[in-house]
Amino acid sequence: MKRRDFLNRATAATAFISLGSLGLQSFSLGQKTTKITILHTNDVHSHIDPFGPEDGQNPNKGGVARRASLIDTIRKENPNTLLLDAGDIFQGTPYFNYYGGELEFKLMSKMKYDAATIGNHDFDNGIDGLYAQLPHASFQFLSANYNFKNTIMDTHVKPYQVFVKEGIKIGVFGLGIKLEGLVDKAMYKETEYLDPIETAQEMSRVLKENEKCDLVICLSHLGYHYNHDFIPSDLTVAKKTKNIDLIIGGHTHTFLPKPTVVKNIEDQNMLVNQVGCYGINLGKIDFYFDSDKNKIAEGKSIVV
Secondary structure (H helix, E strand, O other): OOHHHHHHHHHHOOOOEEOEOOOHHHOOOOOOOEEEEEEEEOOOOOOOOOOOOOOOOOOOOOOHHHHHHHHHHHHHHOOOEEEEEOOOOOOOOHHHHHHOOHHHHHHHHHOOOOEEOOOHHHHOOHHHHHHHHHHHOOOEEEOOOEEOOOOOOOOOOEOEEEEEEOOEEEEEEEEEOOOOOOOOHHHHOOOEEOOHHHHHHHHHHHHHHHOOOOEEEEEEEOOOOOOOOOOOOHHHHHHHOOOOOEEEOOOOOOEOOOOEEEEOOOOOEEEEEOEOOOOOEEEEEEEEEOOOOOEEEEEEEEEO
């Protein structure tokens, strides 16, 4: 099947989702509509090559070259596109063992990623190993609840970044999972973990009220959902905050065919999405803005 035909068929299978308090009946996809496309990956884990034809679970899927071609096609269709990653870029194939993350960052830079957050496995060569690879990354790392003040990563990670596409302001911030008990302390050293829900509340307030963003996105490596409420997850953050339009998740390798619609603390719709692992899928979410900056969205996962 041709890539364009696949994209068209995948789009036909999705439905529009009203965000905030906007009703679908009050939105028109007619004149003066601006389309913003968000592409995203998570937990790629150093999978550079595609799975082979004999692989039992993912034959002929994934691979950086195919993902790059797909991204390029989508960008040509809509230049107002952001490409984001939700962490665990490192660890999983001999490429990481040999190159230490250099190849992963160089390839992501060639694909023109705009931003990424930091996963627990990105500390697998220690915080010094992560820092050593930063010159190979042309994109920004975002983490609002990791305080790197007393580490070598200080000033090299931002809590958030604002992008502007055709007059639409898009604020993106990052959240990371609690490293204690998951990663050896010697690997992350004096990195301080801050409560992700409190951090998300503050970041979304800053982006909405101070930065006047029209679209607020959280890049999260917390995990989609846990059976215990005391463990922060994407669904928990979604339900306990406001002003976030989309949470792009990672860590739990959750394959979602389309974004989950969640009611936030103000009973308004927002989206949570995650596309599994290993670069098998590419997440694609389109936001449509009318002339008053009201928005609706549609989203899906595309098999690479």
